[in-house]
Amino acid sequence: SGQEKINTDIFTLTRYLNEEQTKHKEASGDFTLLCHALQFSFKSIAYYIRRASLINLSGLAGSSNITGDDQKKLDVIGNDIFIAAMRSSGRVRVLVSEEEEEAIIFEDNPNARYAVMCDPIDGSSNLDAGVAVGTIFGIYKLEEGAKGSKEDLLKPGTELVAAGFTMYGASAQLVLTMKGGAVQGFTMDNALGEFILTHPNMQMPKKRAIYSCNEGNTKYWEEPVLEWVNSLKQAEKPYSARYIGSMVADAYRTLLYGGIFAYPADKKSPKGKLRILYECAPMAMVFEQAGGLAVNSKMQRMLEVVPEGIHDRSGIFLGSYDEVQKVIDIHKKHGIGA
Numbered sequence: 001s002g003q004e005k006i007n008t009d010i011f012t013l014t015r016y017l018n019e020e021q022t023k024h025k026e027a028s029g030d031f032t033l034l035c036h037a038l039q040f041s042f043k044s045i046a047y048y049i050r051r052a053s054l055i056n057l058s059g060l061a062g063s064s065n066i067t068g069d070d071q072k073k074l075d076v077i078g079n080d081i082f083i084a085a086m087r088s089s090g091r092v093r094v095l096v097s098e099e100e101e102e103a104i105i106f107e108d109n110p111n112a113r114y115a116v117m118c119d120p121i122d123g124s125s126n127l128d129a130g131v132a133v134g135t136i137f138g139i140y141k142l143e144e145g146a147k148g149s150k151e152d153l154l155k156p157g158t159e160l161v162a163a164g165f166t167m168y169g170a171s172a173q174l175v176l177t178m179k180g181g182a183v184q185g186f187t188m189d190n191a192l193g194e195f196i197l198t199h200p201n202m203q204m205p206k207k208r209a210i211y212s213c214n215e216g217n218t219k220y221w222e223e224p225v226l227e228w229v230n231s232l233k234q235a236e237k238p239y240s241a242r243y244i245g246s247m248v249a250d251a252y253r254t255l256l257y258g259g260i261f262a263y264p265a266d267k268k269s270p271k272g273k274l275r276i277l278y279e280c281a282p283m284a285m286v287f288e289q290a291g292g293l294a295v296n297s298k299m300q301r302m303l304e305v306v307p308e309g310i311h312d313r314s315g316i317f318l319g320s321y322d323e324v325q326k327v328i329d330i331h332k333k334h335g336i337g338a
């Protein structure tokens with residue numbers, strides 16, 4: 001009939017989560033309900049971010065969180081939305097948020113079996129400039145009867161049951177992966193109010209001449225990092241530099257196009273800047289399951305790093321397999337790493 005073929009078999013996140021559950025006969029459905037609450041929090045945060053400039057939410061909230069960052073009103077709202085969604089899901093026992101000094105234990109969910117780590121609005125310093133920011137999350141399953149103690153929280157990323165992020169860009173993009181599963185990319189359809197599967201089974205390019213790091217820190221970098229960056233600049237075909245300064249935006253571009261994102265530990269930040277539990281580990285899980293690599297500044301596999309505190313930081317190199325391997329090889333020459 002010449003009429004363009006319209007895809008009527010729309011695959012929503014809701015359908016994906018329900019179908020995933022049927023693959024696990026023993027599933028109680030708790031994880032599915034938790035993910036529906038997650039999905040709602042992303043939609044709600046996206047709404048406020050879209051309206052921020054209109055209703056002047058983008059100004060300072062006049063308070064600051066424990067990491068000393070100036071807290072934007074949206075940070076506070078994003079955090080409150082996320083806490084409310086996790087609490088009301090009834091499936092979360094304990095929540096670690098970048099905005100909360102202590103873990104939040106939901107005493108009204110005594111039998112809940114999940115711990116959620118999150119950075120409700122990562123990159124928020126860019127909000128006033130309209131730069132894409134995002135929510136990063138990781139989900140751990142707790143032992144029976146766990147109370148959300150420190151031991152329950154200080155886990156390696158290898159124990160994550162799911163992880164991902166939502167980038168609030170031109171449209172809201174959600175990237176989600178479950179243990180041992182594929183990396184699935186969804187795009188928010190604002191008309192339907194649904195996340196639609198647009199990037200099934202994401203696999204990263206094995207290499208790509210794009211590097212992403214803040215070269216304003218060059219003065220503080222260790223020798224292997226300096227050698228690595230210079231090798232990219234002096235390559236026969238020099239690399240392109242792309243740095244947005246919002247981890248979720250830099251990570252999403254790296255996941256799609258390939259290349260490498262780096263925030264090395266350096267003389268100014270010896271432990272690195274990005275946080276293990278709700279920035280480095282969730283991103284490392286996504287990137288590994290999309291065929292990439294993620295290591296810290298000691299060239300240890302990022303997913304095997306165990307934090308000593310819930311806000312511990314780490315250096316990180318995150319990207320295409322061959323690009324991260326280059327970093328590992330150079331560090332090896334300097335006696336660092338395996």
Ligand code: P6P
Nearest residue numbers: 122123124125214245246247248
């Ligand atoms: P810098 C944003 O504040 C953030 O936590 C990440 O989203 C981003 O990757 C990084 O810090 C940017 O840090 O030092 O380059 O401004």
